[in-house]
Amino acid sequence: MDIEPKDLEKIKEKSFREVKNASSKEELEEIRINYLGRDGELNNILRSLSEVPIEKRREIGPVANNLRDKLEELIAERQRYFEENEGSEVDLTKPGEGVREGHLHPLTHVQREARDIFQSLNFSIVDGPELESEYYNFTALNIPPDHPARDMWDTFWVEREDEPEKEEVKEVLRTHTSPVQVRYMESHNSPIQMVVPGRTFRYEATDSSHEINFYQLEGLMVGEDVTLANFKYIIEEFLENFFGFGVEFRFRPSYFPFTEPSLEVDIKLPESDEWLEVLGAGMVHRNVFDAVHFNPNEVQGFAFGVGLDRLAMIKYDIEDVRLFYSGDLRFIKQF
Amino acid sequence: MKFSYSLLKKYFDNLEPAEEVVESLLMYSFEAELQNENVIDIDIPSNRYSDSVSHVGIGKEISAVLNKEMRDYPKLVGSFETSFENNCPVKVDIQEDELVSRYIVGCFEGVEIEESSKEIKEVLGECGIQPVNNVVDVMNYVMLEVGQPLHAFDLDKIEGEEIIIRRAKKDESIKTIDGEVYNLSSSDIVIADKKGPLAIAGIKGGARAEVNEETERIVVESANFDRVSIYRTSRNLGLVTDASKRFSHDIHLELALAGFDRVRDFLEGDFSFDYLGGHDSNPQEFSKKLLSFDIDSFNSFMGTSISRERAINYLERLGFEEKDKKIEVPILRKDIEKEEDLAEEVIRMMGFEEVGSKPPKVSLSKTTTDEIFLFGDEIRDLLSRFGYNEVYTHSFIGQAGSGKVKLSNPISSDRTHLRDSLLPLLLEKIEDNFRFFEKVRLFEVGKVFEKKDKKIEEWNSLGVAIGTKREEGFFELKGIVAQLLERLGLIDFSLPPSESFEGLEVKSDDQKVGKVVRWNEEIALAELNLEKLMTLVDEEISFEPLPKYPASSRDLSIVLPSEVRIGEVIQSIEVSPVENIENVDLIDEYFEDNMQSITLRIVFRSSEKTLSSEEIDEKMKKVKSILEEEYGVDIR
Numbered sequence: 001m002d003i004e005p006k007d008l009e010k011i012k013e014k015s016f017r018e019v020k021n022a023s024s025k026e027e028l029e030e031i032r033i034n035y036l037g038r039d040g041e042l043n044n045i046l047r048s049l050s051e052v053p054i055e056k057r058r059e060i061g062p063v064a065n066n067l068r069d070k071l072e073e074l075i076a077e078r079q080r081y082f083e084e085n086e087g088s089e090v091d092l093t094k095p096g097e098g099v100r101e102g103h104l105h106p107l108t109h110v111q112r113e114a115r116d117i118f119q120s121l122n123f124s125i126v127d128g129p130e131l132e133s134e135y136y137n138f139t140a141l142n143i144p145p146d147h148p149a150r151d152m153w154d155t156f157w158v159e160r161e162d163e164p165e166k167e168e169v170k171e172v173l174r175t176h177t178s179p180v181q182v183r184y185m186e187s188h189n190s191p192i193q194m195v196v197p198g199r200t201f202r203y204e205a206t207d208s209s210h211e212i213n214f215y216q217l218e219g220l221m222v223g224e225d226v227t228l229a230n231f232k233y234i235i236e237e238f239l240e241n242f243f244g245f246g247v248e249f250r251f252r253p254s255y256f257p258f259t260e261p262s263l264e265v266d267i268k269l270p271e272s273d274e275w276l277e278v279l280g281a282g283m284v285h286r287n288v289f290d291a292v293h294f295n296p297n298e299v300q301g302f303a304f305g306v307g308l309d310r311l312a313m314i315k316y317d318i319e320d321v322r323l324f325y326s327g328d329l330r331f332i333k334q335f
Numbered sequence: 336m337k338f339s340y341s342l343l344k345k346y347f348d349n350l351e352p353a354e355e356v357v358e359s360l361l362m363y364s365f366e367a368e369l370q371n372e373n374v375i376d377i378d379i380p381s382n383r384y385s386d387s388v389s390h391v392g393i394g395k396e397i398s399a400v401l402n403k404e405m406r407d408y409p410k411l412v413g414s415f416e417t418s419f420e421n422n423c424p425v426k427v428d429i430q431e432d433e434l435v436s437r438y439i440v441g442c443f444e445g446v447e448i449e450e451s452s453k454e455i456k457e458v459l460g461e462c463g464i465q466p467v468n469n470v471v472d473v474m475n476y477v478m479l480e481v482g483q484p485l486h487a488f489d490l491d492k493i494e495g496e497e498i499i500i501r502r503a504k505k506d507e508s509i510k511t512i513d514g515e516v517y518n519l520s521s522s523d524i525v526i527a528d529k530k531g532p533l534a535i536a537g538i539k540g541g542a543r544a545e546v547n548e549e550t551e552r553i554v555v556e557s558a559n560f561d562r563v564s565i566y567r568t569s570r571n572l573g574l575v576t577d578a579s580k581r582f583s584h585d586i587h588l589e590l591a592l593a594g595f596d597r598v599r600d601f602l603e604g605d606f607s608f609d610y611l612g613g614h615d616s617n618p619q620e621f622s623k624k625l626l627s628f629d630i631d632s633f634n635s636f637m638g639t640s641i642s643r644e645r646a647i648n649y650l651e652r653l654g655f656e657e658k659d660k661k662i663e664v665p666i667l668r669k670d671i672e673k674e675e676d677l678a679e680e681v682i683r684m685m686g687f688e689e690v691g692s693k694p695p696k697v698s699l700s701k702t703t704t705d706e707i708f709l710f711g712d713e714i715r716d717l718l719s720r721f722g723y724n725e726v727y728t729h730s731f732i733g734q735a736g737s738g739k740v741k742l743s744n745p746i747s748s749d750r751t752h753l754r755d756s757l758l759p760l761l762l763e764k765i766e767d768n769f770r771f772f773e774k775v776r777l778f779e780v781g782k783v784f785e786k787k788d789k790k791i792e793e794w795n796s797l798g799v800a801i802g803t804k805r806e807e808g809f810f811e812l813k814g815i816v817a818q819l820l821e822r823l824g825l826i827d828f829s830l831p832p833s834e835s836f837e838g839l840e841v842k843s844d845d846q847k848v849g850k851v852v853r854w855n856e857e858i859a860l861a862e863l864n865l866e867k868l869m870t871l872v873d874e875e876i877s878f879e880p881l882p883k884y885p886a887s888s889r890d891l892s893i894v895l896p897s898e899v900r901i902g903e904v905i906q907s908i909e910v911s912p913v914e915n916i917e918n919v920d921l922i923d924e925y926f927e928d929n930m931q932s933i934t935l936r937i938v939f940r941s942s943e944k945t946l947s948s949e950e951i952d953e954k955m956k957k958v959k960s961i962l963e964e965e966y967g968v969d970i971r
Contacts, residue, residue, distance in 0.1 A: 102719035102776065105727050115708070122697060125704040130730070130782050131740075131753075131793050146563045148583040149381040158753075158791065159743040171791060173730070173753075191697060197708075199730065199782065203744060212746055213730050223697065228682070229638025232692035251687030252362050253679075255380030261679035263687055264366070283636065286675055300636055327726040327764030330771055 003045060003052060008063055011035070011042055012070075019074050025082045032075050042068055106335040107215055107324055110312040111197045114217050117241045121234060123219065124194045128180030130201070131158065134170045136179035141258040142287040149257050154203040156212075173201035177218035178258060181284075181303055184220065185292035190299045191223035197308065208320040215308035220284070222294070222301030228261070228283055231302035235281065239267055242311065246270035259303055260285045269314070276314055279306035338375045338393055339461040342479070346394040346408045356397055363400040363683055374461050384584030386411075386667035389482030399652040399684065409480050412589050412621070412666045415596040417441070423612040425490065425554050430501040434524050435536070437559040437588045439595045440498065441613030442490060443602050444552045446470065464577070470546045470553060473601045475577075482586060483557055483594025484578035488533060488544040490552035495529040498554070500536065509535060510542045523568040524560060537565040537582040538574055555602070555613075557595035559588050587667050589621055624664040626674055633678050638693055641685065649684035650677065707795055710869050711780050714797055717822050721815055723776040723799060728760035730782065740784045740791055753784040757798030758852070758860045765802035765858055775802040780865070795865040797849075802858045809838075809859040813851050816841065816861050824872040832900075843871050886917060886940040887948070889955050893962060893970050897931045907965055908937065913957045915941045 015035050022028040035042045046064055049057055115125050134145070143149050153175035160170070180196040196218040204210050221234065236249055247267050254264040259282025266275040281304030289296040309321050316335075318324075323331050340353045350356065353369055360367040365387075366378035379388050386392050391408050398405045423442045429435055451459075451472040459466050464475050474485040490496075503519035509532040510516050517535065519525065524536035534540040537560040546553055559582070566583040569575055592615065602608040628650075630643040647657050654665040655677070664671045671677065682690070715725060731742075731750035740753040754760065757779050768775040778799040785792055799815060801808040813830065820828050820841075828843040830851065838852035841863060848871065849863035895904070905919045916939060923934035937958065939951050959970045 100722040102721060102723040103725065104715055104719050105725040107727060108715060108725060112712070115704075119702055119704070122700070122702055124702040125708050127705040127707050129793060131784060131791060146566055147381070148566055148580070152381065156746075157743045159741040161789070191700070193697070193700075193702070201730070203746060205746075212750075221695065223695070225635065226695055227636060227638030227693070228687075229690050229693040230695035232687075232690055233694045236692050251690075253364060253683040253687070254366065255382065257382075260675050261682050286673065325727055325729055327728055327760070327767060327777065329724055329726075329768050329775065329777075332724045332726060 003048070003056070003060055005060065005063060008045070008060070008067055011045075012067055015042070015071055016074065019071070019078050022078060025079065025086075028075060028078055028082065035071060036068065036075075042071065103332050103335055105324070105332060106312050106316060106318075107308055109335060110308050110315065111215065111217070113242060114238070114306075114308065114311070115195070115197060117238050118195045118217075118219065121237060122193050123221075126180060126184055126194045126196045128174075128177065128183055128196055128198060130174055130199055131171050132174040132179050134172055136182050137172050137174050137176075140182040140288065140291040141178055142285050142291075143257045156201050156203045173213075174198075175202060176200050176305055177216040178303070178305060180218055181220045181258075182288065182292055185222070185289075185294060190294065190301075191221075191226075192301070193221045195219045206322060208322065211309065211321050211325060213325070214321065217306050217308055219281075219304045219306075220301065221303075222284065222299050224299060226301040228302065231281060231283075231304070234302075235265060235279070235304060239265075239278070243267065243269060243315065250275055254280055254282070256280060256282055258285050258288050259283055265304075267314075278310060278314070279304055281305070336377055336379055336388065337370070337462045338377055338390060339458045339479070340373045340375055341461070342390050342458050343375075343394055343397065346391070346405045347398075347403060348406055350397070350403075351401060356401075359400045360393075360396065362688075363686060364396045381584055382670040384482070384581060385587045385590075385669040386665070387482075388581055388584070388586065389478075390480050392482055392667075395654065399654075402652060409477075409593070409597045409600075411481055411593045415592055417592070417596045417599050417613075419613050419615050419618075421612045421614070423614060424496055425493065426497045427614050427616065428497060428499045429616060430499065433561060434502070434564065435500050435558055435560050436617060437591045438500065438616040439557040439591050439613060441555050441557075441595060441599060442552065442611040443555065443608040444490075444611060445607070445609045446551050446553050447606070447608075448546070448548050448550055451476075468546065468548075469606060470550070470602075473598060473606075474555070477594055477597045477601065478577065478581075481590060481593050481597055482581060483590040484537065484581050485594050485598055486534060486540050486556045486578075487546050488540070488554045488556065489546050489550045490554045491550075492544040493528045493533065493554065497528060498533075498556075499527045499529075501525060501527060503532065507532060511535070511539045512542050512545050513539075514542065517572050517574065520571070522564065523571075524564050526556070535568065535572070535574070536560050538569055538572070538579040539576055553608075555595065555598055557591045557598070559586065559591050585669065587669060588617065588619070589666060592618075621666050623666060624671070625658065625661040626664060626671070626677055627660070628662045628674060628677050632674070633681065636675075636678060637682055637690060639682075639685075639690055641681075645685075646681045649681050652684065653680055655680075706869060707865070710865060711795070713823065714780060714819070714865070715778075717819055718778045718799065718815075721818065723778045723815070726761070726764055726777050726779050727781070728754075728757070728764065728779060730754055730784075732759050734759070738785045738787070740786050754781075755783050755785045756862060757781055757783060757796050758800070758862055761798045761800040762854065762858065762860060765800050769802060769804065773804045774806075776800075797863045797865055797868075799861045799863075800858070801860075804857055806857065808857055809851070809853040812859040812861055813839065816849075816851055816863070820868075823868065824876065825868065826873065843868075846871075882940060882942065884941055884943070884945045886938050887946060887951050888936050888938045889951060890922065890934055890936050891955070891958065891970070892923075892932065892934045893966075893968060894930050894932045895966055895968055897926055897929050899931070899966060901931075901933060904933070904962070904966070905935065907961065908935070908958055911958065911961050913954050913961070915939045915946065915954065916958075 018031050034040055049061055138150055155175050156173040158171040177196045177198050184194055199213055200216045201213050240247055247269055250266040251263050254262045256262045262282035265279045266277050268275050284301050284303050286296040344350045357367045357369045357375055368376045370376050391411055394405050425442055448468050451466055451469045455472050455476050456466045459475055462479055466472050470487050474487055478484050502521050503523040503525045508516055508518045525532040526534040526536050532541055533544045562585045565579055569579040599610055603610050630646055634640050656663040662677055732752055732754045733749035739755050745751040761777055764777055765775050780797050782793050783796045801812045825843055830839040833840050836852055838850055840847055841849035848867045851861040853859050901921055908919045918938040920936045922936045925932050939946055
């Protein structure tokens with residue numbers, strides 16, 4: 001048998017690695033037998049040393065012996081490790097660790113989704129003030145002062161020390177996002193495609209379907225030839241994207257001073273037989289175009305307003321609008 | 336507004352069941368709902384009172400949408416039999432023409448007061464009106480039929496047999512038939528006699544000339560008052576009645592005559608009272624409006640392609656008539672003034688279902704998103720990543736204070752003002768959530784309001800709050816605020832202690848942009864002005880090459896008087912001339928006898944080479960001597 005030092009080197013490397021990677025006592029014992037057992041690889045070398053020439057024996061002998069000692073020591077050490085940890089195998093069925101995670105408000109989720117859908121349909125996203133003048137909230141929208149049409153919106157008024165008679169300064173908490181239509185048309189030219197998500201206010205007693213503040217998303221599209229049929233396309237596209245395929249629509253007449261014709265849109269979810277009112281809309285009224293100095297003979301378009309709280313309630317099956325403003329984390333953490 | 340199905344049914348041969356009527360109204364006319372088998376609740380749009388706020392008016396809508404003829408019903412317009420030949424004992428004095436646009440009165444004698452017929456009482460009941468006696472009830476019944484409010488006075492209780500229509504005098508008051516007393520102002524219109532007010536015009540009758548069992552002669556009033564006056568008075572007095580609603584909505588003058596004629600018919604015919612004659616202050620013939628209607632403009636507005644014949648047919652069903660290519664508008668349709676108004680009638684009669692949905696043709700233009708949405712999104716995402724939960728609170732708070740915006744009609748005593756900060760309500764929400772959670776982390780992005788030099792400003796604010804039971808929350812929140820600002824790209828900011836509250840100011844570019852408040856040992860609150868922040872942040876992230884050489888750290892323990900601020904100690908190391916200091920962190924502290932012992936970990940790194948331990952020892956020596964000099968302490 002011809003033994004070279006590099007053979008020992010190989011055995012060392014291989015055996016040490018195996019011992020290190022051994023994952024059980026049984027496996028370790030197997031390794032011991034493979035190297036140090038009666039017919040073990042290293043043992044065979046040691047036994048055959050007597051047959052090699054003396055010079056070679058002097059060279060290989062101490063190295064081989066040393067290797068046996070080291071390997072025995074290593075195996076023993078690993079053995080102890082297994083013994084110490086015996087019975088303490090990791091129980092993988094224990095619960096995972098809790099991850100601290102913050103949650104966004106459901107109305108944020110809904111608003112983002114609505115914005116994304118409208119942006120994909122080429123609408124810009126526009127902001128507007130929550131505190132409005134009487135002019136923008138009502139008059140410019142074809143709701144004249146002292147007109148009972150104003151009673152359609154129960155309004156919060158801000159107290160002023162000086163009683164201003166001019167409606168430009170008298171402040172109201174906007175009762176809808178529609179004033180931003182007027183503001184936007186005052187500063188932009190046709191064509192217009194925009195939506196306005198934002199907080200709105202109503203002076204009314206709260207109950208499971210009424211809140212003193214809530215969210216709307218206003219939409220406005222104006223151009224040379226924007227039609228009611230276009231409105232139907234856009235709003236069906238939106239509602240189908242939002243509620244998923246299979247939602248049914250119903251369009252019926254309504255009245256808003258700032259649109260003509262005005263309509264109401266109801267939806268019916270798959271597997272439901274209930275029509276749910278989701279938004280009001282219509283073709284922009286001539287008087288609104290007049291107020292922003294657009295020529296109603298040259299442009300036409302549609303506007304709509306959708307209640308985001310309402311969308312969220314339908315989408316997540318929430319029965320009480322007040323939960324949105326409760327700050328209750330048991331509610332928020334579900335979204 | 337409630338309508339009686341049984342009354343509507345009388346106007347037709349075999350009217351469809353109430354459910355079907357409601358469904359048709361809903362799809363082609365008005366928001367309608369069946370309340371019970373005989374009561375339909377209809378939401379009359381504010382521009383349709385003139386023609387539709389009556390059973391006859393609704394009958395006409397039903398007739399149009401179901402394409403079904405009306406049989407027998409009281410007329411609303413046209414020529415009436417009533418004559419005003421004068422044997423009427425009562426004189427009328429209208430003091431200002433603009434108060435009343437038409438005033439009809441008629442006198443009756445031989446009055447016998449009794450209970451109304453079952454039929455009338457049922458209809459009143461279905462419409463939510465309490466029956467009183469035959470005279471009062473028939474006034475209300477006719478109002479329900481034709482839409483004209485009517486009022487009967489006991490003629491013998493009118494002093495001087497003269498009715499005066501005038502503005503209320505200062506300090507005048509009236510006791511109404513329900514026993515309430517209202518103080519009037521000079522903007523209110525009253526019906527009066529020599530003695531004083533008999534009724535608040537167009538709103539409610541007074542108790543003094545009330546019709547009751549003793550009544551033998553009556554004066555019936557059928558009038559039309561100044562819309563704005565009635566609306567204002569009704570609002571000012573907080574008194575909304577069936578009459579005030581109708582007058583506020585500008586019903587047609589013609590209805591005054593139709594109403595009076597119908598009532599006279601009842602009183603003379605059914606009740607056998609004697610009609611003595613009356614007055615009509617403003618008899619007139621009404622001419623009908625003529626409008627053009629172009630089917631091509633209609634189709635290009637709606638995106639439809641219907642024929643003119645079809646459109647005209649819909650209009651005719653609603654009582655419009657085509658005359659020489661023009662459309663003649665029914666007298667009561669005050670809402671129809673322009674071609675677009677006709678278009679609305681056509682499209683709703685056709686049904687919106689029939690309009691196809693067509694994608695708009697637009698030229699490509701870049702959409703934009705207002706910056707506040709993007710900034711708000713970024714903040715929400717960061718804070719939720721940090722483990723904070725988003726809440727929405729109300730925009731109203733209760734505490735008064737300077738600069739807070741007060742509402743003139745608050746909804747409740749704890750919501751009298753607009754919030755000038757998000758923190759009061761976040762604090763409340765932390766405490767609410769303590770019932771269910773040991774640790775509460777919240778934030779809100781929302782508008783706040785403040786009055787500055789008489790002008791009200793509103794801006795977007797961010798509120799962040801932490802509540803940790805039996806644990807200090809402040810330092811987590813301070814870390815969150817710093818981390819947030821860094822992630823937003825605000826490089827240059829500082830958090831100096833405040834002099835007015837326990838907490839820190841957040842400053843950048845010499846501006847106060849917010850604060851971090853240590854509310855108590857468990858709760859901390861922070862608020863940042865987002866509009867200011869938005870102008871300060873630099874969104875660009877620039878990459879710095881990864882370090883080539885290793886860092887080494889050394890710990891340094893110092894005993895300092897407890898009044899020395901740790902933040903200042905760290906800062907004095909960071910800004911010292913000693914080079915290659917990468918970071919200084921507090922890793923341990925404890926207090927003993929007015930002294931604090933702190934351990935700082937200083938991390939050194941050079942971008943040019945691996946620092947040897949001798950070099951670092953040298954730098955540490957410098958740091959120590961700087962601290963010794965600055966704070967007069969010995970360092971171990």
